[in-house]
Amino acid sequence: MNQPQIFEKRRRELLSVLNNKEHFDTAIVIGRVNLYYYLGTIQDGLFVIRSNGDSYFFVRKSVARAKMESDFNSIIQIRSYSDMNQHLPQNLGHVYLETEVVPMAMLSRIQKYFDMPAIHGLDGIISMMRSKKDPEEIALIESSAQRHNQVMLEVVPALLREGMSETDFAAELYAEMIKHGHHGVSRFSMFQMEMIIGQFGFGDTSIYPTNFDGPGGMKGMSPAVPIVGDRNRKLKKGDLVFVDVGFGYEGYHSDKTQVYSFGTPPDEHVASIHNACIGVMKKAEALIVPGADPGRIYDLAMADLPLELSEHFMGFGESVRFLGHGVGLFIDELPVITSKYHVPLEEGMIIALEPKCGIEGVGTVGVEETFLVTSDGAKCLTGGPKEIITLPLK
DSSP: OOOHHHHHHHHHHHHHHHHHHSSSEEEEEEOHHHHHHHHOOOEEEEEEEETTTTTEEEEEEEEHHHHHHHOOOOOOOSSSSGGGGGTTSBOOOEEETTTTTTTTHHHHHHHHTOOSSEEEEEEHHHHHHHHHHOOHHHHHHHHHHHHHHHIIIIIIIHHTTOBBBBHHHHHHHHHHHHHHEEEEEEOOSSSSOSSEEEEEGGGGGGGOOSSSSSSEEEEEEOSSOOOSOOOTOOOOOOOOOEEEEEEETTTTEEEEEEEEESSSSSHHHHHHHHHHHHHHHHHHTTTTTOOOOOOHHHHHHTTTGGGGGGSSSSSSSSSSSSSEEEEEESSEEEEEEEEOOOOOOOTTTEEEEEOOEEEETTEEEEEEEEEETTEEEEEEEEOOOOOEEEEOOO
16 A cells, blocks of 8 residues: 555644544554554654654654655664654653553663653554455455455365365465465464464364364474474265365455365254254354444344254364454454444445354364445455365365
């Protein structure tokens, strides 16, 4: 995205929101994805905003690239935080910063040179701003979603073959995603979250316990690297193949899940559970309109679940307590479709709904699609939910 007026507008909006707070003197943005959102570059630095409107981007590395990529006119090279003393007062007053991002050690180093009598969280303010997408962001997410759908419906079926390992599949899928325009990384706001392209598994590895806060499972390579896939798990006839991956284009993501049955149609019981998940998605989708309460959407969608979903819905063994989440520069953003989140939906928000269910000895079934909140309701961007796709043996 190379439209300077968009980044300038976001900076003005952030200053306006902050100046409406009871106490605000200084804001410091350090998270690199947030730096991109406001400045159009992801270089290592600190974006400092003062209540009087003065603002600076203090860059450690690379100032040359920051000036190439950003329209912002106050980009300053620093070697040490002390270099900022030439431009900022020693007492920064009430400071807003990303308390969920900035390590204590980094904060302590900054405080060697600046007093901060009070520190407030900036994360929620930025997350709320980012939850409503502007037209340029929506266009990029639509581009991601279109490519994503093609990968899931055309590329994945062509890749799967008898005897390949989960890691073989991961490597080949990643390469194909890159060829289709994927930006190469999957970014999450979750603390210490590591992910290459997403969660996937052959058979019951997709219900294997995992630290990832989602309804699916994954065994991964080892206890040290519980992602990417199991080198020893080979695809065989009758396996359920669970593929939950994020796709990204020019920094913006879409999220989609598709389940396949390799070499033979799925068992009728398995198919019925999968289709019940589609039913829950359609129920929730119908409730997505501007002004809707996400908590109410969750409660209504979760009420009177069909018998097929009476066990292991939204996670095998350990279920998660949400049905959907925002998507954008991160795969996991606001809004969250959960009982405790009550900020009304707005036109321009992007939401992934992901009703899924674990089946003992079989794996995870269910769907995930990315939706745009419009004045007319939810518009699916990723092609819409599909039944389990049966693939020929090869």
